[in-house]
Amino acid sequence: MSSSIEALVNKEYAYGFVTDVESDTIPVGLTEDTVRLISAKKNEPQWLLDWRLKAFRRWQSMTEPHWSNVSYPPIDYQAQTYYSAPKSVKPLQSLADVDPELLKTYEKLGISLTEQKRLNGIAVDAIFDSVSVGTTMKTELEKVGVIFCSFGEAVQHHPELVQKYLGSVVPYSDNFFAALNSAVFSDGSFVYVPKGVKCPLELSTYFRINAANTGQFERTLIVADEGASVSYLEGCTAPKRDENQLHAAVVEIIALDRSSVKYSTVQNWYAGDKNGVGGIYNFVTKRGKAMTDAKISWTQVETGSAITWKYPSVILQGDNSVGEFYSVAVVNGMQQADTGTKMIHIGRNTKSTIISKGISAGKGQNSYRGQVKVLPKAEGARNYTQCDSMLIGNACGAHTFPYIEIANNTATLEHEASTSKIGEDQIFYCKARGLNAEHAISLIVAGFCKEVFKELPMEFALEAQQLLGISLEGSVG
Amino acid sequence: MTTPYTEQFEAFSANGGGEGPSWLPALRKKAFERFHALGFPTTRDEDWHFTSVTPIAEKTFKSLKPAATTLTLSDLEPHLVDAEWNRLVFVNGRLEPALSQYGSLPADVQLAPLSELLREEPAWVETHLGSLAGFDKAAFTAMNTAFMQDGVVLRVPTGEVVDVPIHILHVTDEKAQGGAIHPRLLIVAEALAQVMLVESFVGLDSASYLVNAVAEVVVGNGARVDHYKVQRESRDAYHVGTTQVVQGRDSIYHSFSYAAGGSLSRTNVYTKLAGTGGEARLNGLYVLDGAQHADHQTFVEHIAESCASRELYCGVLDGQSHGVFNGKVFVDPQAQKTDGKQTNKALLLSPQARVDTKPQLEIFADDVKCTHGATVGRIDEMALFYLKSRGIGAESARALLTYAFAAEALETIEIDALRLDLERQVFERFTHSQLV
Numbered sequence: 001m002s003s004s005i006e007a008l009v010n011k012e013y014a015y016g017f018v019t020d021v022e023s024d025t026i027p028v029g030l031t032e033d034t035v036r037l038i039s040a041k042k043n044e045p046q047w048l049l050d051w052r053l054k055a056f057r058r059w060q061s062m063t064e065p066h067w068s069n070v071s072y073p074p075i076d077y078q079a080q081t082y083y084s085a086p087k088s089v090k091p092l093q094s095l096a097d098v099d100p101e102l103l104k105t106y107e108k109l110g111i112s113l114t115e116q117k118r119l120n121g122i123a124v125d126a127i128f129d130s131v132s133v134g135t136t137m138k139t140e141l142e143k144v145g146v147i148f149c150s151f152g153e154a155v156q157h158h159p160e161l162v163q164k165y166l167g168s169v170v171p172y173s174d175n176f177f178a179a180l181n182s183a184v185f186s187d188g189s190f191v192y193v194p195k196g197v198k199c200p201l202e203l204s205t206y207f208r209i210n211a212a213n214t215g216q217f218e219r220t221l222i223v224a225d226e227g228a229s230v231s232y233l234e235g236c237t238a239p240k241r242d243e244n245q246l247h248a249a250v251v252e253i254i255a256l257d258r259s260s261v262k263y264s265t266v267q268n269w270y271a272g273d274k275n276g277v278g279g280i281y282n283f284v285t286k287r288g289k290a291m292t293d294a295k296i297s298w299t300q301v302e303t304g305s306a307i308t309w310k311y312p313s314v315i316l317q318g319d320n321s322v323g324e325f326y327s328v329a330v331v332n333g334m335q336q337a338d339t340g341t342k343m344i345h346i347g348r349n350t351k352s353t354i355i356s357k358g359i360s361a362g363k364g365q366n367s368y369r370g371q372v373k374v375l376p377k378a379e380g381a382r383n384y385t386q387c388d389s390m391l392i393g394n395a396c397g398a399h400t401f402p403y404i405e406i407a408n409n410t411a412t413l414e415h416e417a418s419t420s421k422i423g424e425d426q427i428f429y430c431k432a433r434g435l436n437a438e439h440a441i442s443l444i445v446a447g448f449c450k451e452v453f454k455e456l457p458m459e460f461a462l463e464a465q466q467l468l469g470i471s472l473e474g475s476v477g
Numbered sequence: 478m479t480t481p482y483t484e485q486f487e488a489f490s491a492n493g494g495g496e497g498p499s500w501l502p503a504l505r506k507k508a509f510e511r512f513h514a515l516g517f518p519t520t521r522d523e524d525w526h527f528t529s530v531t532p533i534a535e536k537t538f539k540s541l542k543p544a545a546t547t548l549t550l551s552d553l554e555p556h557l558v559d560a561e562w563n564r565l566v567f568v569n570g571r572l573e574p575a576l577s578q579y580g581s582l583p584a585d586v587q588l589a590p591l592s593e594l595l596r597e598e599p600a601w602v603e604t605h606l607g608s609l610a611g612f613d614k615a616a617f618t619a620m621n622t623a624f625m626q627d628g629v630v631l632r633v634p635t636g637e638v639v640d641v642p643i644h645i646l647h648v649t650d651e652k653a654q655g656g657a658i659h660p661r662l663l664i665v666a667e668a669l670a671q672v673m674l675v676e677s678f679v680g681l682d683s684a685s686y687l688v689n690a691v692a693e694v695v696v697g698n699g700a701r702v703d704h705y706k707v708q709r710e711s712r713d714a715y716h717v718g719t720t721q722v723v724q725g726r727d728s729i730y731h732s733f734s735y736a737a738g739g740s741l742s743r744t745n746v747y748t749k750l751a752g753t754g755g756e757a758r759l760n761g762l763y764v765l766d767g768a769q770h771a772d773h774q775t776f777v778e779h780i781a782e783s784c785a786s787r788e789l790y791c792g793v794l795d796g797q798s799h800g801v802f803n804g805k806v807f808v809d810p811q812a813q814k815t816d817g818k819q820t821n822k823a824l825l826l827s828p829q830a831r832v833d834t835k836p837q838l839e840i841f842a843d844d845v846k847c848t849h850g851a852t853v854g855r856i857d858e859m860a861l862f863y864l865k866s867r868g869i870g871a872e873s874a875r876a877l878l879t880y881a882f883a884a885e886a887l888e889t890i891e892i893d894a895l896r897l898d899l900e901r902q903v904f905e906r907f908t909h910s911q912l913v
Contacts, residue, residue, distance in 0.1 A: 394813070
């Protein structure tokens with residue numbers, strides 16, 4: 001560590017960035033100082049600062065990729081505020097200030113008033129449901145030795161674990177957005193499940209108050225030690241009020257021998273208005289590494305964001321490891337999604353399953369992009385892929401881009417894809433039974449997505465189904 | 478890279494390439510400039526992701542100036558498929574009238590060397606040549622357009638049905654060593670016309686050369702074109718072939734690509750269904766071993782309503798060979814009631830064989846039915862066991878199953894003589910024995 005770095009850190013501190021809440025927002029723009037500042041604010045050890053700086057320098061040498069099947073105006077990275085929530089957002093005083101459209105959606109999803117307030121950043125009572133749930137949960141987890149905390153806490157209390165696994169699956173140099181995240185990530189979640197422990201609860205950021213505002217550059221690290229198992233839920237079915245347009249999160253999963261990790265996401269960020277103004281750019285890097293006999297399963301329901309661009313992937317490193325990907329992606333209005341997965345078969349007798357359901361309505365563009373790669377040493381690898389697309393209305397698009405790369409003749413691979421219109425006969429039948437067109441569509445779509453929904457934890461599956469109905473509202477007639 | 482070709486192009490323009498109607502040298506010049514600007518594609522180019530053309534790019538292939546060949550009809554006998562067919566024979570890129578025969582066609586059907594038609598009907602050629610095979614983004618097509626020496630023009634007038642296949646045979650021998658051949662083909666089938674065409678590329682000796690072929694096919698309203706391509710280049714040769722088709726209302730274009738030769742080959746089949754009710758059937762079989770690399774790229778563009786497309790590509794890969802399939806079905810917002818189906822199957826016979834496949838759908842219309850499927854695997858152990866239990870030796874059982882796999886694609890060939898010929902070739906290749 002050079003003295004000049006220390007001097008810099010101290011200098012910034014001297015300006016009082018940490019003490020005064022009003023001046024807590026970092027100036028707009030991204031320089032090495034920004035990275036140092038974030039690190040200093042979070043009181044991070046030197047190795048982490050070094051890692052962030054390496055990532056930042058790498059990011060500077062990279063150019064933003066444009067190979068995906070989405071289009072958006074150029075992003076000015078220097079016009080963004082990194083680290084803290086923008087000053088312009090004033091906390092709302094009561095629910096009356098919230099966009100009535102949002103309130104209607106909450107009502108349909110059956111979300112409690114308190115929860116609605118929390119989602120909109122309205123101050124709530126100290127004895128709030130989730131807090132108590134959170135506390136009970138913490139005690140129960142501590143009993144079995146499961147560590148579940150914010151990333152920042154993990155850095156302070158379990159630096160050895162973070163240092164060992166951070167960047168081991170998604171290196172800072174992985175891609176443009178991952179490098180950016182590595183340089184400026186503010187917080188996120190950390191999970192460690194010790195050897196042989198089956199985590200007694202579904203872990204969820206939904207219940208963890210301190211994770212609610214980590215937003216823009218979130219970093220999640222999940223480690224399942226040998227023989228452990230855990231199910232993790234990310235996201236929320238209610239639309240989030242969020243002013244940050246670019247979201248570049250990174251999720252890393254390490255599943256050691258014989259462990260099993262299940263990661264479920266329901267993403268419903270703000271999708272922009274009917275004309276495509278506003279909305280979140282959700283550019284996420286998610287990847288897991290499965291060691292011998294381990295299993296990683298991704299389930300995602302993507303209904304929000306103006307642009308979704310992500311490929312939750314599994315590196316099937318160990319023999320007999322298993323990777324799964326179940327996805328439902330819905331686009332309506334002007335939404336664009338380019339999502340799918342990568343299954344990299346390295347170990348012997350590795351298996352992967354991909355089930356992807358894409359639904360396009362309005363003027364939405366939905367792309368499935370997936371890679372199945374079998375390396376020369378991956379004897380007996382097996383993959384099954386099914387990707388189906390459904391089109392509702394004649395202004396949308398559905399696209400399929402599978403990449404199948406096989407370098408071992410003992411591999412067996414099947415890929416199937418279909419694209420079709422929502423069945424008019426089915427709608428007619430439902431209508432004859434007294435359902436209106438919207439309910440009919442929602443029912444048919446739920447049936448189309450059943451294979452994915454059954455992978456979601458029960459209460460999530462029900463909400464996801466409702467959510468789908470809401471997302472597709474106004475897509476007929 | 479492309480720079481060494483500048484000198485060649487200047488020499489070619491001054492000597493032969495500058496001939497023909499005045500628009501031709503201008504087209505060549507434009508094409509060469511484009512080729513020069515584009516350079517050879519690299520694997521960073523999405524369309525060439527799995528195929529590196531470095532072996533082509535790092536060499537400089539010279540323009541061939543072949544003299545009349547000493548080959549006789551008996552040398553070509555095994556490659557004629559059917560000696561009765563009308564045929565045009567090119568040896569090392571040069572038309573050999575003595576080996577060709579194309580007199581027995583109906584009088585109004587035009588089958589002629591491109592050079593001849595350029596003299597006789599330059600205006601007609603001008604409207605068609607290069608109208609489909611754009612070279613704005615295609616370096617090899619640009620290279621062909623700049624350097625094309627000769628080719629074939631086939632024009633079938635309205636309502637004419639040609640019921641005997643036409644064979645265009647491109648032969649190379651050791652004199653092709655180090656050279657580049659840029660054959661060109663133009664087929665215009667006017668309304669309700671029907672024609673069958675077989676294009677063969679055969680390497681007689683183990684020479685290393687580049688064949689860079691471009692074909693343009695216009696299938697008129699209600700017309701039908703069956704277009705077969707047999708690629709059996711020398712094992713040291715490079716073959717790049719692009720076929721670009723436009724189809725009218727209720728037309729049928731049926732293509733079959735057989736690729737068994739060459740060290741590196743790439744076949745592009747692009748068709749545009751521009752009229753209602755058209756149908757495209759694109760099939761193929763690639764049979765590779767050693768260090769061969771074969772890449773097929775198909776693009777079916779559904780522009781009009783109620784069109785159908787069917788694709789079946791099968792690959793049998795042995796040794797350290799590498800098979801690539803990249804198929805795209807595009808459905809325009811106007812192309813409602815599209816029915817598309819695409820299948821790619823690969824059989825891996827050896828542990829070192831490699832396959833990359835990328836079947837893609839891009840759909841912008843809602844009332845459509847599109848599917849694609851891909852499978853990769855080795856010989857089914859259960860099927861093998863079954864055959865063995867019936868007293869068939871492991872070796873024969875394997876050969877039988879491999880042949881059966883390839884036969885699925887071969888069965889789509891509608892010209893009996895050609896199907897039997899290819900079936901025999903495939904059978905002999907896998908059983909290493911002669912079919913009697």
